[in-house]
Amino acid sequence: MPRPRSVVPSSTSSASSEQGGTPMGPVRQGPGAKAELAPATVEVRGGFWETRREVNARTSIPQGPGLLESAGNLRNLRVVAGTAEGEFQGAYPFVDSDVYKWLEAASWQLAQQAPEDDSPLAADVERIVSLVAGAQQPDGYLNTWFQLLKGGERYRDLRWGHELYCAGHLIQAAVAHHRATGRDELLDVAVKFADHIDSVFGLPGSGKPIDGVDGHPEVETALVELYRETGERRYLDLAGYFVDRFGHGLLGGEAYCQDRVPLREATTVEGHAVRQLYLLAAAADLATETGEAGLRTAAERLWAAMTTSKTHITGGLGAHHDEEDFGDPYELPNERAYCETCAAIASIQWSWRMALLTGEARYSDLIERTLYNGFLAGVSLDGERWLYVNPLQVRDGHTDTGGDQSARRTRWFRCACCPPNVMRLLASLEHYLASHDTGGLQIHQYVTGRYTGDLGGTPVMVSAETDYPWHGTIALTVEETPADRPWTLSLRIPQWCGAYRVRSGDTVYDQTDAPVTDGWLRLERTWAPGDRVVLELDLEPRLTAADPRVDAVRGCVAIERGPLVYCLEEADHPGGGLDDMVLDTTGPLAVKHRPDLLGGVTTVVAAGHRRHIADAGWWPYRTAGTADAPPADAPLELTAIPYYAWANRQDGSMRVWLPTS
Amino acid sequence: MPRPRSVVPSSTSSASSEQGGTPMGPVRQGPGAKAELAPATVEVRGGFWETRREVNARTSIPQGPGLLESAGNLRNLRVVAGTAEGEFQGAYPFVDSDVYKWLEAASWQLAQQAPEDDSPLAADVERIVSLVAGAQQPDGYLNTWFQLLKGGERYRDLRWGHELYCAGHLIQAAVAHHRATGRDELLDVAVKFADHIDSVFGLPGSGKPIDGVDGHPEVETALVELYRETGERRYLDLAGYFVDRFGHGLLGGEAYCQDRVPLREATTVEGHAVRQLYLLAAAADLATETGEAGLRTAAERLWAAMTTSKTHITGGLGAHHDEEDFGDPYELPNERAYCETCAAIASIQWSWRMALLTGEARYSDLIERTLYNGFLAGVSLDGERWLYVNPLQVRDGHTDTGGDQSARRTRWFRCACCPPNVMRLLASLEHYLASHDTGGLQIHQYVTGRYTGDLGGTPVMVSAETDYPWHGTIALTVEETPADRPWTLSLRIPQWCGAYRVRSGDTVYDQTDAPVTDGWLRLERTWAPGDRVVLELDLEPRLTAADPRVDAVRGCVAIERGPLVYCLEEADHPGGGLDDMVLDTTGPLAVKHRPDLLGGVTTVVAAGHRRHIADAGWWPYRTAGTADAPPADAPLELTAIPYYAWANRQDGSMRVWLPTS
Incomplete structure (x- = not known):
């Protein structure tokens, strides 16, 4: 099938050197900014x-x-x-x-x-x-x-x-x-x-x-x-x-405070996670304003080093409790994941600057993942209690020592950095959702509301209706457009998304005939007010495995659906025993929307069983292959909820990564 | 085959209520001690x-x-x-x-x-x-x-x-x-x-x-x-x-300093590992001297809770860096294993008191494992450099922040608790090796030297020659014995040992006809000076797996031989890449004694290959089952050295647990 005429990826998008409208908020750009994209204005309306x-x-x-x-x-x-x-x-x-x-x-x-x-x-x-x-x-x-x-x-x-x-x-x-x-x-x-x-x-x-x-x-x-x-x-x-x-020994040369090596020479993210990320956000800001290639290259290199080997599946960052710092490559523990809420926020702030600076969609892929998982878990559904650290596992028999680093939600902290940080990100969230350049409007995150940009003085506006992330349909309507000038509406196709369809007028395209270039589905045409584009992202739940170097999750999978990472929580499995549960990867994954549960969530129900563990006596290590064959257990329903909604009911065990045998 | 007459497990051994000789050192017992066994005197001679x-x-x-x-x-x-x-x-x-x-x-x-x-x-x-x-x-x-x-x-x-x-x-x-x-x-x-x-x-x-x-x-x-x-x-x-x-809130109720719950009510070990273990050693001492059943029961219960779910395969204890404390059950990380050298020492001290108090061999099983692995790794082969923490993995690309908790050996520490603790244990090691009661002599650990006990006033002495742990043969000779009174020579058959033979005179028994009771092979007879007993413990190397709840090592095995846990070290695998290596469990395990290496060690060479990892782009998580099939790689020799000898050559990566696929 020939490529439809109306889907023409634009090969380059030119930088907007000045801004129309009055975009407010994080990373407004200076008059001489050298970024690919400028932030657009979004109103979130539902x-x-x-x-x-x-x-x-x-x-x-x-x-x-x-x-x-x-x-x-x-x-x-x-x-x-x-x-x-x-x-x-x-x-x-x-x-x-x-x-x-x-x-x-x-x-x-x-x-x-x-x-x-x-x-x-x-x-x-x-x-x-x-x-x-x-x-x-x-x-x-x-x-x-x-x-x-x-x-x-x-x-x-x-x-x-x-x-x-x-x-x-x-x-x-x-x-x-x-x-x-x-x-x-x-x-x-x-x-x-x-x-x-x-x-x-x-x-x-x-x-x-x-x-x-x-x-x-x-x-x-x-x-x-x-x-x-x-x-x-x-x-x-x-x-x-x-x-x-930074990196010249003025602070004693410690990695902890970003003083071991200058940013332009660094090969990986290291030290205290929030410090590293705020510094990198500043590097992106400077590259944006000054156009310095050295800082941009360093930031791109370090972002890739972070995402390939130091990022939890939730977008959480920071592997160690004792210095709140990054660990070694692929050192991504579950129960001791630090994943400070502030680090998730810092990651979003840095990635957004990178998205604007480079125009690349992958930065907003990470923002989406972090927003819906590692960030949002930091605040309770009622907005009154907080998590400073965001583990990916709480074991059966967990002993909580309390304090700021507790796995239990807390009303306020001695070190209360995270709660007001969550407040400021949520209150300014509309600034992280879309961008524009002289060639068009780019929608990075899908919300119900209005996206407004301008094409060098000519305003464009697109409204959106969606029940994302519960449903994959995003209905877009062009509300304001120049009558006679083509421009590109760019839709980010999330990195996790294996299949999508887009309807524009009477024509339907899918991933084979409307391909994604660098994460963007670019629809270039001369638009008219009232034009509709309906994007459908496939939200089939999926089982996700990690790079085999992530030792902590060997032999495990995570349940994901759309941008959401799921977890098992003891509240849905009375009696607990989460650490004995095994997911059957050949079983179905059933999707159930539960408006009654946790403010309304879509659950994923998987098939599994409870592992039979032979009494090992006093020593839990034995010659490989000599364990008793497991007796045939009764099948068990594993009910997974979105990770962001955990720890809103009773205290108990929780796990994201589930053993498969 | 009938059970040989000379191998008669004695069903109970009576407590020695007074001591002959002049046993010195840790846990000499008081005059009214209520322990099953009393410490015997050992001279280590080679x-x-x-x-x-x-x-x-x-x-x-x-x-x-x-x-x-x-x-x-x-x-x-x-x-x-x-x-x-x-x-x-x-x-x-x-x-x-x-x-x-x-x-x-x-x-x-x-x-x-x-x-x-x-x-x-x-x-x-x-x-x-x-x-x-x-x-x-x-x-x-x-x-x-x-x-x-x-x-x-x-x-x-x-x-x-x-x-x-x-x-x-x-x-x-x-x-x-x-x-x-x-x-x-x-x-x-x-x-x-x-x-x-x-x-x-x-x-x-x-x-x-x-x-x-x-x-x-x-x-x-x-x-x-x-x-x-x-x-x-x-x-x-x-x-x-x-x-x-302890446990009554005098210190604010913190688990860290053993103040959360009274020892007699505790159900698991918790808090700062060394504090917990020193306190439990005291509980065992008190139970020994006073005969209090409540303290003994608590100590037995907590020892079992520790070994079944909170002990690393090396005998190392303590899962967390930030409070040097025990983690949750089965929370036994590798790269962040804390396993403080002092905790290994404290564990040995406690277990030895339990071994004497109860007469049970399993306590000396743990002592052996800890001595040869988690403890001994704390000091370099030249006796000049130390490890405070004893991780089970150092990753490729490890960034070491230095300080006391470094994975690199250090000349001395700001908190220099471990080095002199190692010195005092090594200098008093002979006190932890054997015991006696009125019925005989119990050999807990095999060394070349002389074991001396007395049977309520009558001295007995057995000499031993062995190249253990490199070879499994221990040749024992009765040097001093009453002429006309039978007594029991008890030999601990290590928990890891699946097969053994014992030669006494012209007769050879193995595990089928000279069975072990509660870890002891008991040889009761009337001995004569010059009587020889040769014990041969099977030292075939073995692959060991963990309880499936130990998430950190899922899909991995450890190489062990006799009491020694082995590891791969970068020094034996030039170019590193240890985190990409896979052990082939169907391949042979070849034993090579290398007198030239690390003061003389027996290495174990396993078959394996280097994993092919497809370029995952910037995100290391992907839908399960979609990874590229690994290309057929050239086979690779994995050379494992005893864990205690690691970190004596160059800095580099190391791992105990090896992925099997």
């Missing part, structure tokens, strides 16, 4: 993510001020400002950043709120902005830990002090607040702090007193954002200086 | 362990004083005594214990030294004993960390302060020093400190100011030893008080 964002807006974010008050974060600001008395509260030098991340989340939320919304959120934001402003020192410095506990010892402990890290989150919050409200109060604080930092940090010979970097990257992306918001080039240059200075 | 003990005596122990001087441990004692100036040196409150463990090791060594030996060891010992005595406060207290850094804050931080832990190691050293030299100087220090502790700690209402325990058990076994050495019952009672008070 469906899966709107539900999660509603919970975020109605429960998680509104509870923030109360939690920050109880934990002492807000009082610290008052004590510094002299409006309260007391000692510093908190276990870590970076507690201020919890406040800033909440402010950022609340600001993105405010930006979406109807003007007539009379929730107390706006007032809470302005109140807390005032607290922050009140705590700033005259020269711009602000960090309550150092101001209350370490008077006069600024920037003496860059490895652990987190002063620039906190500054970065303050700047990110200020940019969000300014974009959302148009108000300057927080941006003024941020600019003053950024100017102070710029006066302190620089190369030897620059006349600035300190040549150094913060042990936890974060200020770098923030400074790029501040450059984008203010147009002040100094901030971009300062970000570039910081990124360049 | 063979495998004598070589390792020679290195310990000639290199490791003599280097101790210099290392303790460089690290500051000895200077701290001088500063406290006022003979030197300076600040406390060291990263931990328990640095004094490194000195005490070295003194204990050196004392056991002195006890074996010929009187004419003119090495400086005795002088070093007396010099350091003087330093210790000089640092003791008038009331008996001694801890340089608290004396130098925390004046007046004694016993305020029992959870982390390690004051009683250090006292315990001081007492153990004093007992060893007293037994070895007959001198009182260190014993006087220990008694004074013990009396001080006894005056401070007790139940509410006892009139003593503190009801508490130390976060790290150790003083408990030491106090039992002090009771045995001095006959002072108060020390036994104080040990009992401490053991009883």
Whole structure:
């Protein structure tokens, strides 16, 4: 069958050098950006993510001020400002950043709120902005830990002090607040702090007193954002200086804080996962703004090193509890997977920058996987409880030691970095979903809503209706288009998707006649308002195996359906014994939508049995091949739920990877 | 074939209620001990362990004083005594214990030294004993960390302060020093400190100011030893008080420091592995001395829980890096196995007490496995470098972050608990090898040397010649025996041993006609001097599989031969790629003794191939069953060396468990 005329992959898409509309939020690009794609504007109006964002807006974010008050974060600001008395509260030098991340989340939320919304959120934001402003020192410095506990010892402990890290989150919050409200109060604080930092940090010979970097990257992306918001080039240059200075021993040469090797020479991701990922997001930002090929190449190389050998199937990152760091290649444990929720967020932020920089769909493949699995598991369905670490297995007989690294959901953490990070990502999620260039509009993630781009001044808009990820049908309608100019509607065909169909008018194409190029199905034509495109992604559940070097899952498969990774949970298998269950790979995988369960999920029911284990006496190792033949057990139904929904019922065992014999 | 007359398993062996001879060393029993067996005296005169003990005596122990001087441990004692100036040196409150463990090791060594030996060891010992005595406060207290850094804050931080832990190691050293030299100087220090502790700690209402325990058990076994050495019952009672008070929340209820649940109610081993094991050794000591059934039952139950589901094949214990603790049942990772060298030592100490208490051979089965594998890997063949953690896998591409928990051998540690612990175990190894009761002599571990016991006043002695574990033949000769009284020579048939033969005079029996009862082959007869018994244990190499709940090794086997666990090491496979190698389970296992290699080891060569891995692109997970069929690769020789000998050549990858497909 000849290739249909209307499906013409465009071989290159030119970069948009300026933006139309007013796209807000993470990674707005500067005026001279060298990226392939620019972020497009999306309104999420229903469906899966709107539900999660509603919970975020109605429960998680509104509870923030109360939690920050109880934990002492807000009082610290008052004590510094002299409006309260007391000692510093908190276990870590970076507690201020919890406040800033909440402010950022609340600001993105405010930006979406109807003007007539009379929730107390706006007032809470302005109140807390005032607290922050009140705590700033005259020269711009602000960090309550150092101001209350370490008077006069600024920037003496860059490895652990987190002063620039906190500054970065303050700047990110200020940019969000300014974009959302148009108000300057927080941006003024941020600019003053950024100017102070710029006066302190620089190369030897620059006349600035300190040549150094913060042990936890974060200020770098923030400074790029501040450059984008203010147009002040100094901030971009300062970000570039910081990124360049990692890996030169200024922090003692530790991999943990990204100081073992310069980014441009690194061959794999290493050290503390969140630090590595925030630094790489900054590298992508700099490559976007400056066009530097060396940073882009390094970021591409490190992304591939990460995904090929250091990423859990959930998109989770970080293999070790003790340093929250990446492990060796293919070291991807299940019960001790660290997979910090913040690392999932950082991965999404980095990958989105890479998607725009390169135009390649694989970055959004990873974003999708991470969003629906490793990220979303970090917050409970009711928006009130959190996971800091996201294991892929909780064993029968699990003893939980509690604390931040517990496998049980917690109301708040001593190190409360993850909850407000989840809040800010959910509140700004619409910024990660689509892009545009002069040649068209690219839909990276499928939601019910409106995707708006412009083709160098000419607006285009496409609306979408979908029940994804429960159903694979995405119905798109062209709402706004130039009448006489062809452009390309690019639809990402997910990496996991083996079969799809696309209906455009009366014609139906599938993967054989409308092939995907580099992850994109590109529909180029002259569109008319009302034109419909219906994409159907095959959501047949599938059994997934890992590269044989992933020792932790040898002889196991995972159940997946669409972008969702599934797991078994004890709540669906009364009596537990999950570690004795075996999946029969020759049995059927039955799909059952259960509107009653966990807010409405599609379950996958597999066939299996419970393994018979002969009593081994006191020693569990025996000569290979001498184990008793298993007696014929009664078949067992294994009910798998989406991984993101686990740990929302009772405590119990859970596992993603299931033995097949 | 009828059962030969001379092989009569004795159904019970009666407890020895008093000891003949002068058995010295760990777990001498008190006069009223309720144990099944009493420790017998062994002289090691050659063979495998004598070589390792020679290195310990000639290199490791003599280097101790210099290392303790460089690290500051000895200077701290001088500063406290006022003979030197300076600040406390060291990263931990328990640095004094490194000195005490070295003194204990050196004392056991002195006890074996010929009187004419003119090495400086005795002088070093007396010099350091003087330093210790000089640092003791008038009331008996001694801890340089608290004396130098925390004046007046004694016993305020029992959870982390390690004051009683250090006292315990001081007492153990004093007992060893007293037994070895007959001198009182260190014993006087220990008694004074013990009396001080006894005056401070007790139940509410006892009139003593503190009801508490130390976060790290150790003083408990030491106090039992002090009771045995001095006959002072108060020390036994104080040990009992401490053991009883764990698990009642005095330390905040943490599992980490054994405070979550009382030992008598515990159902599994948990928390910090060394703490758990030292506490259980104390429980066994108390059950031995008091006959308390509750403690014995708890110890038996917890030993079984540990071995069935929380012990690595090497005997290594502890699954987690971040708290050095036990994991969940069957959570036995390879690359992140913690298996602290000290935990292996603690396991041996506990199991030996259980072996004597119960008379059961399985405890010595675990001791053997631990000695030859998980323990011995902790020290390099030259006795100069150490491993704190003992992983079962080092991956291709391993990035080592250095520090105490490195997978690379280290000259000394910031937390130098393991090296002097290895030294003291090797120097006192002869105490863990044999036992006796009124009915006979039990040989638990096979070495070249002399085993001496007594049958309630009548001495017996058996000499042994063996090249075990390289060869399975152990030739025993009765040297001393009563002329007219039958007694039982009990030989432990190792748990791993599927076939054996025993020759006694002209008669040969094998496992069918000289069966093992509870791990013991019992030869009861009236012996004459010169009687020979030759035991041949089948050392055919074998492939071992794990209980299927040990997820980490699914689809893998380990190579074992006799008591030795084997591993592949990159040094024998130039170019590495160990993680791609597959063992062919149908191929032969060839045994090659290599006198030139690693001080002389028997290697096992297996057949295998290198796995062909199709390029998976950026994502290492794919639909099960869709991987390319592997092309026929050239066969590959896999050369396995004993695990204890790894990491003595170049840095590189290593693995114990080998995939079979």
